[in-house]
């Protein structure tokens with residue numbers, strides 16, 4: 001017999017950077033693991049698939065472009081954070097995208113049903129206000145004028161770490177899942193009630209959920225499995241999902257400084273950097289493009305040199321990996337630097353030569369390295385994905401029970417999760 005899923009969840013996101021889809025996939029995988037065949041989940045890039053006109057349907061390309069010229073992103077982020085910027089964004093979105101986004105929420109692409117989702121979850125900063133307005137419109141169905149009337153549960157799962165844009169935080173959500181103290185404070189500042197905020201950590205890929213190594217785990221078998229030298233100190237250089245400018249310079253500086261170590265460079269989707277670096281590769285430098293087994297590389301390494309991406313940092317913590325951050329996107333990634341520095345498991349520096357000497361000094365001091373590894377483990381939240389998935393599932397299951405029992409009104413979906 002085929003078991004029909006008992007609940008449908010629509011995850012709203014956009015592929016601006018790799019993190020939103022990675023988190024959405026992680027939640028879907030967690031539901032499949034925890035509740036096989038009980039949750040049917042659709043993940044939709046609402047802007048790319050339903051944005052009616054430019055610039056809404058072109059966000060992904062524009063984000064990539066702005067990430068290459070960070071000052072443009074800085075401007076966009078800062079303007080969008082001002083009261084006028086927030087108001088303008090909300091009003092334009094509602095005027096231009098409302099109808100086509102209604103279609104997105106009204107006709108989801110579930111495998112088991114064509115009905116609207118039992119619950120909607122956002123993992124993107126630009127999917128709160130407009131989605132809540134649409135849910136209110138669809139749920140009240142002409143029955144009331146209350147603009148905040150809503151019966152469909154709506155939750156936000158923030159996929160940034162040490163900093164976040166104000167649009168992430170909307171006081172009308174049922175719950176907002178934040179990964180850190182810094183973001184809890186931002187949520188409170190944006191008028192969310194403490195009872196709406198749940199703090200577990202960042203949702204990340206299945207490879208990082210369990211079997212977290214401790215500081216006593218030997219890295220040699222993992223290195224051998226990856227074709228690396230089992231006993232050499234290992235430095236991992238990662239430029240984020242799309243790769244990032246400066247990777248080649250950084251790799252060359254590290255290669256020159258780390259004569260007694262091995263360097264693994266993961267270029268992500270940065271094909272140009274990969275091609276250039278492959279010409280420099282030798283016994284002590286391994287160059288990879290986009291890898292799907294980042295957890296294995298992180299478990300093999302002693303130090304991570306990376307741009308300040310939230311996913312990469314959270315993953316590094318789980319592997320007890322000290323981090324040297326060499327770049328960040330202004331705005332949401334700036335706060336990831338204090339997250340690492342105050343957590344005592346890394347530092348920020350933008351000069352390749354200085355980075356190379358710092359990494360060498362870390363490797364030369366096993367005691368200091370061990371302290372940083374322990375601090376990274378302390379900041380790790382390997383259970384976060386499963387915890388968030390469990391809470392969300394409980395909300396949608398309870399909601400559906402109430403629907404069967406008869407009628408659920410505004411706000412009734414609250415009170416399922418105990419805020420930590």
Ligand code: UDP
Nearest residue numbers: 017018019241268290291294309310311312
């Ligand atoms: N990543 C990967 N393979 C690669 C390069 C990166 O799986 O070759 C993953 C990395 O493990 C992380 C994500 O891509 O989960 C990057 O997310 P992050 O939040 O660090 O930065 P973003 O790319 O979203 O700016």
